[in-house]
Amino acid sequence: MAKFSSKKRRDVAIPQASTSDIAFLLLLFFMVTTVFVQEKKFWVERERWPFAESIERIPRNHTSTIYVMRDETILLDDIPTRIESSEDVFVSQTLIRKKAEDPELIVCFRTDRETKYGVMSDVMRQLQDANALVVAFETQPILKK
Amino acid sequence: MKIARKRKYRATIPTASTGDIAFLLIIFFMSTTRFDVKEGIKLVLPQAAESQEGKTKTLTLTEKEMTRFQIFPDGQIAVNREAPRYIDSEELDVIIQQKVQINPDMIFKVITDREAKYNDMIKVIDRLKAAKIEKISLSTS
Numbered sequence: 197m198a199k200f201s202s203k204k205r206r207d208v209a210i211p212q213a214s215t216s217d218i219a220f221l222l223l224l225f226f227m228v229t230t231v232f233v234q235e236k237k238f239w240v241e242r243e244r245w246p247f248a249e250s251i252e253r254i255p256r257n258h259t260s261t262i263y264v265m266r267d268e269t270i271l272l273d274d275i276p277t278r279i280e281s282s283e284d285v286f287v288s289q290t291l292i293r294k295k296a297e298d299p300e301l302i303v304c305f306r307t308d309r310e311t312k313y314g315v316m317s318d319v320m321r322q323l324q325d326a327n328a329l330v331v332a333f334e335t336q337p338i339l340k341k
Numbered sequence: 342m343k344i345a346r347k348r349k350y351r352a353t354i355p356t357a358s359t360g361d362i363a364f365l366l367i368i369f370f371m372s373t374t375r376f377d378v379k380e381g382i383k384l385v386l387p388q389a390a391e392s393q394e395g396k397t398k399t400l401t402l403t404e405k406e407m408t409r410f411q412i413f414p415d416g417q418i419a420v421n422r423e424a425p426r427y428i429d430s431e432e433l434d435v436i437i438q439q440k441v442q443i444n445p446d447m448i449f450k451v452i453t454d455r456e457a458k459y460n461d462m463i464k465v466i467d468r469l470k471a472a473k474i475e476k477i478s479l480s481t482s
Contacts, residue, residue, distance in 0.1 A: 212360065219363030226370065246463040249430075250470035254379040264459075304379055307459050313412075314455030316462075317481040324389040333463055334381040 236274060240265060246309040248335035258300045259332070262287070264307040268315040279318040287319055291326035302330045382463065382470055384477065407448040408440045410465050414456035418465065433468040441472065448476040455481055 240263050263271035270277050270287065277286045295301050303323055307316065323331060409421050417425035420436055428436070440447050449469050453462045462479075469477050 212357070215360035216356065216363050219360055219367060223363060223367055223370075226367075246460045248382055248463055248467040248470075250382065250467055251380045252383055254381060254383060256379055259379055302383070304381065309458065309460035309463070311459045312455065313453040313457045313459050313462055313481065316459055317453070317455060320386060320479070321389075324386055327388070329386040329388065330383070331386060332379065332381045332383045333466070334379060335463060335467070337380075 236263070236271065238263065238265060238269070238271060238276070240306045240308050242336055244308045244310075245306065245334055245336045247338045248333075249338050251335055251337055254302060254304065254332045258298055259302045259304045260291070260294050261304045261306055261334075262319060264305060264311055264315060264319065266308040266310050268311065270315070270319065279315065279322075285322065285325075288322035288326040291323060291328045295326055295328050300330075301328050302332055303328050304332045304334055306334050382466055384466070384479070386479070402448065405444055406446075407450055409450045409452060412451065412453045412457045412461050412465065414454050414458075416458065416461050418461075430464065430468055433465065434472065437468060437472045437474065441474070446476070447474075448478060449474055450478040450480060452480045 244266075260272075265271075268278060270279065272287055272290055275286070278284065279287070291301075291303065305316070305319075320331065323329065404421055409419075411419040411425070413419070413425050416427060418428045418433075419425040420428075437449075440449075451462060451465050451469075466477065
């Protein structure tokens, strides 16, 4: 008499043991590669920026930010300075160097909206001297009621 | 007589859910991270006057070719030779539209007093940009 071979049921399983390792590796990768902005001497809060409607997005990789406070203190590269006379050329000197490093440089202004325009005018004149002509005034959107 | 067989208990920690926990953590960090995106009004400044020596020529522009917005320290705005007054955003839009209708290539010059607020200058530039004006000149009085 012939033998009937009994049908064996094979379990099909996808090994999941390593998914947690992969996920934790991803976590570690993002934790290690995240670069936080270094602490500034001072900061112009977003709430203090002027309001505008026609806002455009600015590519971050070519930007350099100048902070201007209400008391006319300027912060560039984490170095606070003031423009008291035409001999204060720190801004143009710094931007000449930055422009040489990145010809597509965009200078972003983070300025307190209550700042007097005179200091902005002085800074923009120095930008022209440094041939850094593309500027962006950072603004916050107008909240519509 | 029955002899009780020693049973070996296998102690295991259930690790099936660690993957879920890790992915939940990733999703949490991905959704709570806020990137510092830069948004604002972009402008291109003219070249410095010294670098353009010999290349420039003086032009005399009439009111049909150029509109002047003069911003005063108290926030009042004078349009061309009109008396300064407080102008809100809606009225600025109307003025800009009227000027563009007169001349579609109208140049807008924004003259801001050194003592005027930066916010007032941005308000005028914003309205000009909203009206898709490209020929904007910044100046200080």
